[in-house]
Amino acid sequence: MTSVALESFACGMAAPARFSSVLGSDILASNGLGVAVALFTLCNVSCKSSTTAAASCIFAAMINWDDAKVVLAIARGGTFAAAARGLAMDETTVARRLARLERALEVEVFQAYDGRRIPTSRGAGLIAQAERLEAEALRLEHLAGDSLEEAVGCVRIAATEMIARHILAPRIRALQAAHPKVTLRFLTGHENVSFARWETDLAVRLARPERGDLLVRKLADIRFAVFQASADPKARGPAASRQWLTYQEDLAHLPEARFVAGKLDGAEPLLRSNDLDALTRAVACGAGVACLPTFVAELASRGGADGLSIVPEEKDLNLSREAWLLMRPDQREVQSVRAVADWIIDAFREVQAGLAGQT
Template identity: 30%
Template sequence: MNWDDARLFLALGRETTLRGAARVLGVDQATVGRRIAAMEKALGTKLFLRASDGYVLTAAGEVAFGAASRMETAALELQSKLEGQDDALSGVVKVTSTDSIAIDVLIPAMATLRERHPTIRVDLEVTTQVLNLSRRQADLAIRNQKPENPDLFVRRLASWPVGLFASEDYLARRGEPVPGTEFAGHDVVGFRPHIEKGGWFTLVDEPSRQGTVAAALNAGLLIRHAVAAGLGLAEMPLVHGIRDGLVRVWPERVRKARYDVWLVMHPDLRNTARVRAVADFFARALKDEG
């Protein structure tokens, strides 16, 4: 099995459908199916069982998947080490981040970066998922969650206080909540994963048990827009609430846990000129934001 076949085999093993594997690899479904069939013929064994809902690895396929994964690890390690010696300020840098940070900070910074380094292209992906830097799904990640992987290079870029905000329209209709009443008589907007875990959540460390959840959203930018539309009260970093022209409620109170922003990259890429340039540029932009 050569490396090109291994990449295709791994993609189908992970995605379980021809369409998913084709999307990841940037080829058509027929190519994936044809090459898998040729691979099985060359190896003299079935690697996948065709089920109604996709492709399932056989016992032989499980063994092959482990071997192909080791090939991938070695290939990516070699690529990272070689790119770590790259002094050229040109090429593609893949970045992943959250929606609010991308729109407020990274895209404006990209315009200035483009003027200074016109041969560097930034491919920016906004997602709530933590992409795998070890598998080179991204070169840089700028997120509000610190990764647990000790092998990654991690640097805190910002630490923003978090406050409670509402729109002028909402406060005109409903008034301010009374501290200690757990938002009785008020609508609140929350982060959906937090709501799904416990049913209620806190806003600037005040329980929301007596409040009514007006919206449960899975992204910070959606929460900001929901508050601006007058749906209810929500907490967010002060820089976001002020930027959006929202009214800060209980200005004397902030959440105990701050909103930290982390830069994450594979350590082998720290010496790659284009990656380092983009990382430094975004780090300065985030520092200016706070």
């Protein structure tokens, strides 16, 4: 495995992989004196400013970590059902835990509105405090694991479904063989998770971040092309005469979506979907043409789908996106996070030619 050297941040390890600095929910249970001291310290700091902070201090003093996990899960999931799924418990238990906590604190943390649980003004302050406690607990968890001679613990990776499914998931066995005590949690989706709230340990993004106190490393260039079904009888005609398939409007800012929008010239595409595999499969079945990553189209053909081919008149399309690995600076010495960062770098190196459309 390749060791990770962090540009501008000395870590005492020689390696070719380079990070640079850019400025700009899984909840782990943790107990013990270290967390208790951390909670007390956070209380002393936060209680000096306002009534809300004082309420947060009371919250920290009275709540146990299991209750804090319930509060955060409801806040992030928006419903008891979502919180229950994240916590691996039933909805009744979640509701009972919250009711017990609200009685003990004499504070209404959430209000029911349109089927969702919305934080009250006082509840929002308590949730913010719980997030700080969670961050400290997670930091201590990582420090405890880092005191061992081998990488240990769960590492969360925020990435798109394309990256998680086609690049990382097929290579998990290599990580398991090298670091058997490291586990993973993929956080997939197009929405950016928050490093500031400790919602993830690492992230792979298809653009270099412009702000944020993060360590970043470029992983690869991902080439895009316009594909059609090789067996499509319409393939001999011009692409303009065929139906276009593209992303939903919320992803209209993506370079590949902007390219297709220019081709549509105001017309409505046959299909909109934020599921890349759905778009790829629809193209393979002859539904139309789409701007897809070249390596995903190639994998679809290998997987037994009807063959895909690049639309001839679009073969000179020069469209690519950069994949970047993001890490918090204070995570650079955590063995488990560093080990997973190395693994991600190796995974992208293995598929680099395919990502660039060179296979």
